[in-house]
Amino acid sequence: xxxxxxxxxxxxxxxxxxxxxxxxxxxxxxxxxxxxxxxxxxxxxxxxxxxxxxxxxxxxxxxxxxxxxxxxxxxxxxxxxxxxxxxxxxxxxxxxxxxxxxxxxxxxxxxxxxxxxxxxxxxxxxxxxxxxxxxxxxxxxxxxxxxxxxxxxxxxxxxxxxxxxxxxxxxxxxxxxxxxxxxxxxxxxxxxxxxxxxxxxxxxxxxxxxxxxxxxxxxxxxxxxxxxxxxxxxxxxxxxxxxxxxxxxxxxxxxxxxxxxxxxxxxxxxxxxxxxxxxxxxxxxxxxxxxxxxxxxxxxxxxxxxxxxxxxxxxxxxxxxxxxxxxxxxxxxxxxxxxxxxxxxxxxxxxx
Amino acid sequence: xxxxxxxxxxxxxxxxxxxxxxxxxxxxxxxxxxxxxxxxxxxxxxxxxxxxxxxxxxxxxxxxxxxxxxxxxxxxxxxxxxxxxxxxxxxxxxxxxxxxxxxxxxxxxxxxxxxxxxxxxxxxxxxxxxxxxxxxxxxxxxxxxxxxxxxxxxxxxxxxxxxxxxxxxxxxxxxxxxxxxxxxxxxxxxxxxxxxxxxxxxxxxxxxxxxxxxxxxxxxxxxxxxxxxxxxxxxxxxxxxxxxxxxxxxxxxxxxxxxxxxxxxxxxxxxxxxxxxxxxxxxxxxxxxxxxxxxxxxxxxxxxxxxxxxxxxxxxxxxxxxxxxxxxxxxxxxxxxxxxxxxxxxxxxxxx
Numbered sequence: 001x002x003x004x005x006x007x008x009x010x011x012x013x014x015x016x017x018x019x020x021x022x023x024x025x026x027x028x029x030x031x032x033x034x035x036x037x038x039x040x041x042x043x044x045x046x047x048x049x050x051x052x053x054x055x056x057x058x059x060x061x062x063x064x065x066x067x068x069x070x071x072x073x074x075x076x077x078x079x080x081x082x083x084x085x086x087x088x089x090x091x092x093x094x095x096x097x098x099x100x101x102x103x104x105x106x107x108x109x110x111x112x113x114x115x116x117x118x119x120x121x122x123x124x125x126x127x128x129x130x131x132x133x134x135x136x137x138x139x140x141x142x143x144x145x146x147x148x149x150x151x152x153x154x155x156x157x158x159x160x161x162x163x164x165x166x167x168x169x170x171x172x173x174x175x176x177x178x179x180x181x182x183x184x185x186x187x188x189x190x191x192x193x194x195x196x197x198x199x200x201x202x203x204x205x206x207x208x209x210x211x212x213x214x215x216x217x218x219x220x221x222x223x224x225x226x227x228x229x230x231x232x233x234x235x236x237x238x239x240x241x242x243x244x245x246x247x248x249x250x251x252x253x254x255x256x257x258x259x260x261x262x263x264x265x266x267x268x269x270x271x272x273x274x275x276x277x278x279x280x281x282x283x284x285x286x287x288x289x290x291x292x293x294x295x296x297x298x299x300x301x302x303x304x305x306x307x308x309x310x311x312x313x314x315x316x317x318x319x320x321x322x323x324x325x326x327x328x329x330x331x332x333x334x335x336x337x338x339x340x341x342x343x344x345x346x347x348x349x350x351x352x
Numbered sequence: 353x354x355x356x357x358x359x360x361x362x363x364x365x366x367x368x369x370x371x372x373x374x375x376x377x378x379x380x381x382x383x384x385x386x387x388x389x390x391x392x393x394x395x396x397x398x399x400x401x402x403x404x405x406x407x408x409x410x411x412x413x414x415x416x417x418x419x420x421x422x423x424x425x426x427x428x429x430x431x432x433x434x435x436x437x438x439x440x441x442x443x444x445x446x447x448x449x450x451x452x453x454x455x456x457x458x459x460x461x462x463x464x465x466x467x468x469x470x471x472x473x474x475x476x477x478x479x480x481x482x483x484x485x486x487x488x489x490x491x492x493x494x495x496x497x498x499x500x501x502x503x504x505x506x507x508x509x510x511x512x513x514x515x516x517x518x519x520x521x522x523x524x525x526x527x528x529x530x531x532x533x534x535x536x537x538x539x540x541x542x543x544x545x546x547x548x549x550x551x552x553x554x555x556x557x558x559x560x561x562x563x564x565x566x567x568x569x570x571x572x573x574x575x576x577x578x579x580x581x582x583x584x585x586x587x588x589x590x591x592x593x594x595x596x597x598x599x600x601x602x603x604x605x606x607x608x609x610x611x612x613x614x615x616x617x618x619x620x621x622x623x624x625x626x627x628x629x630x631x632x633x634x635x636x637x638x639x640x641x642x643x644x645x646x647x648x649x650x651x652x653x654x655x656x657x658x659x660x661x662x663x664x665x666x667x668x669x670x671x672x673x674x675x676x677x678x679x680x681x682x683x684x685x686x687x688x689x690x691x692x693x694x695x696x697x698x699x700x701x702x703x704x
Contacts, residue, residue: 074540138601148537151545185500185589188426193503193586218593222601234545235587237537239594241570246595249490249574250602250634257630264626271610271619278609282602 004036005101005322007315008094011041012068012087014106014304014311018045021106024302024311025060026053031312032319038100040065040087065090069111071304078111079118088112092119095297102298102318104289106311112301113149113292120295123327125334128153129294130161130233131301132168133240134287134317137224143169143178144221146233147240147290153232155198156341158182162203163333164293165228166210171324172317178227181216183235191215195232206340209333247282285310289317298326356388357453357674359667360446363393364420364439366458366656366663370397373458376663377412378405383664384671390452392417392439417442421463423656430463431470440464444471447649454650454670456641458663464653465501465644472647475679477686480505481646482513482585483653484520485592486639486669489576495521495530496573498585499592499642505584507550508693510534514555515685516645517580518562523676524669530579533568535587543567547584558692561685599634637662641669650678 007028011021018041025037036059039046043064050057067086069078082089088107094100096119105112113129122129130146130153145165150157162180169178182200184192189200192215203212213226218239221229231239258268268275280286284303288310292299298321302314321327359380363373370393377389388411391398395416402409419438421430434441440459446452448471457464465481474481482498482505497517502509514532521530534552536544541552544567555564565578570591573581583591610620620627632638640662642653650673654666673679 074542136601138604151537183590185503185586190426196586218590218595219597219600221594222597231590234537234548235590238535238570238583238587239590242573242591243570243594243598245571245574246598247602248571249488250599252490253633254606254630257626257633258623260626260629264623267619267621267623267626269619270622271616274609274612274616274619277612278606281605281609 005034006036006038006099007318007322008038008040008091008100008103009315010088010091010103010105010107011039011046012065012107014302014306015071017041017068018049020306020308020311022046022049022053022056023308025315026056027308027312028315028319029056029059031316035059035319037061038063038091038094040090041068042066063090069107071108073108073111075110075114078108079114082111082115089115089119092116092297092299095299096120101322102300104300104302104315104318106302106304106306106314108304109148109290109301112299116292116295116299120297120299122294123296123331123334125338126160126164126294128157128160129292130164132165132291132293134172134289135221135229135240136282136287137222139224141173141287142221142224142227142229143172144229144231144236144240145293146231146236148233148237149292151233153195155195155202158195158199158230158232159202159337160294160334162210162212162228162230163208163337164330165230167326167329167333168291168293168321169227170329171321171326173227175227177211179211179213180228180230181213181220181226183229183231183239184215184217186217187215208337208340244284286313289314291317291321293330296327298322357386358388358390358451359670359674360390360392360443360452360455361667362440362443362455362457362459363391363398364417364459366654366658367423369393369420370401372658372660372663374398374401374405374408375660377667378408379660379664380667380671381408381411383668387411387671389413390415390443390446392442393420394418415442421459423460425460425463427462427466430460431466434463434467441467441471444468444649444651447651448472453674454652456652456654456667456670458654458656458658458666460656461500461642461653464651468644468647468651472649472651474646475648475683475686477690478512478516478646480509480512481644482516484517484643484645486524486641487573487581487592487595488634488639489574491576493525493639494573494576494579494581495524496581496583496588496592497645498583498588500585500589501644503585505547507547507554510547510551510582510584511554511689512646512686514562514564514580514582515560515689516682517582519678519681519685520643520645520673521579522681523673523678525579527579529563531563531565532580532582533565533572533578535581535583535591536567536569538569539567551582560689560692596636638665641666643669643673645682648679650674
């Protein structure tokens with residue numbers, strides 16, 4: 001990699017905008033010395049913060065924009081108001097123009113996906129994009145997709161998600177053959193809805209170059225049974241938020257219990273190092289960054305409410321994907337799958 | 353209630369059969385002195401255990417059966433092998449015949465639902481049954497349905513689930529007007545799939561006698577935002593298991609952290625009372641019992657791997673439903689809804 005790789009940042013995204021994005025970018029820049037950054041947004045707000053981070057300043061270029069997409073803009077509104085001139089639009093457009101290899105925004109998900117699809121278009125052979133989340137598990141981390149881009153994905157789309165998620169897991173975890181599971185409500189072949197059953201059949205019968213594990217259930221996600229969990233956007237979104245809700249609920253129960261008596265408080269104080277290690281493993285900032293898959297370019301969505309540390313994680317994810325050539329991997333894999341899915345190949349497989 | 357109310361138990365269900373079911377029934381019998389019990393199963397296995405619980409023995413009748421449905425029987429297999437003569441079949445059939453007011457089994461869910469539908473049939477006006485789970489929340493408990501009976505429920509069926517879940521919440525929590533939410537991936541009207549959007553429209557526009565809160569998201573379940581969360585069986589099942597998986601994962605992280613150093617161990621020892629209180633709130637045995645809704649009779653499914661304490665909770669749930677006349681409530685409510693859903697009423701509502 002002789003040329004400098006560049007990450008485009010929507011400096012206006014998130015609840016706090018440049019106050020959070022710039023320090024986050026500074027953290028990421030320090031961890032990845034080879035990368036440069038394009039910062040899109042209001043220069044009057046960006047420059048004073050950037051001045052406090054001289055190391056980032058050396059590798060960053062500010063591009064002024066007048067318009068910022070609001071956190072509560074509807075996707076259609078954002079496209080209308082923000083087209084061409086918003087920080088979000090320009091960050092994504094820098095990827096299309098080849099000025100940057102990935103864009104990161106903590107702005108609103110619907111607007112970001114609408115713009116990303118409009119500007120970058122889906123990869124040849126991919127019907128619909130997916131958003132992939134990085135989920136902390138008992139064994140480390142897994143990729144779960146789709147968590148909200150494509151509601152009601154059909155069998156073919158689920159198959160595409162499997163291929164894209166597997167490519168992402170290779171980039172993110174550095175494993176040769178990540179395992180892929182299809183989310184279902186039981187592990188027997190007859191379980192599930194038609195899309196899942198048909199996707200399961202395709203994954204079993206087509207000779208895809210990926211390690212298909214079979215069906216997994218909701219509790220397999222946290223167990224880390226597979227590296228990649230594939231599902232359609234409605235179920236994936238609900239599962240992700242239900243798990244986040246449970247984590248918050250349990251933390252709150254624990255806090256209540258440990259502050260009830262003096263002895264409990266003393267015990268908690270003695271165990272405070274242990275609690276820090278425990279909290280650290282669950283820290284949502286360490287798993288921040290939803291990757292948009294299936295587009296001609298990398299776009300990563302950071303949580304809007306995160307801090308600099310969390311935003312830096314999302315930038316790290318983008319950098320991992322760029323450094324490992326995610327988009328090229330997906331294009332190659334999808335071409336392979338499409339060759340297998342031509343009517344002749346499918347018939348041959350069915351006849352075996 | 354002058355007549356004695358009776359609960360039919362499948363004594364052979366669950367991983368441990370009578371060894372777990374009988375002590376569980378004994379616990380429940382002690383808590384509910386007015387109730388009697390019909391125990392179906394192998395008398396050679398039941399009687400020795402029953403002899404150790406004289407109080408239960410006084411209010412229990414054993415009905416011998418030769419056949420038990422296996423935990424891994426497929427529903428079709430179970431119906432074929434177990435028809436008429438299995439403990440599971442006979443327990444449900446006792447409800448149909450009016451000998452018992454509810455049946456409880458820790459046997460396999462698919463077989464239990466298949467038999468319950470076959471024997472009890474759905475309530476007039478209800479298209480499909482649902483399984484309702486009792487979910488621990490920050491504010492207490494909520495009813496979540498469907499968690500696996502009806503995959504891909506349509507708008508009309510979601511509406512029926514709302515009505516049935518609301519009736520169950522009234523029986524279980526003793527509140528007059530439980531709040532009902534529709535599970536979605538955002539709270540705006542345009543979010544979700546077609547079934548959810550249409551169910552949302554019906555719940556907003558029909559003047560149903562229930563307190564409709566609107567859309568809720570995955571993390572609202574654990575928060576306890578509403579008393580009743582309505583969704584179709586695939587998403588509900590995945591959400592429930594994802595939350596259970598997260599709870600196990602966090603407990604395991606906590607255990608690892610607290611046993612790493614001596615100081616942490618001492619702290620944990622001092623805080624052991626607090627940890628007990630914490631574990632107690634999350635104890636799955638206290639939230640055991642999936643209620644089959646929409647059938648002409650009450651059937652409660654206990655976890656197969658639970659112990660006597662957990663099984664007693666499932667029996668408690670059945671008793672609550674019987675004592676509060678759940679089936680009659682559902683029939684009345686559904687008749688009301690159907691009247692509102694006649695073409696004329698729907699047109700009138702739409703024209704308002």
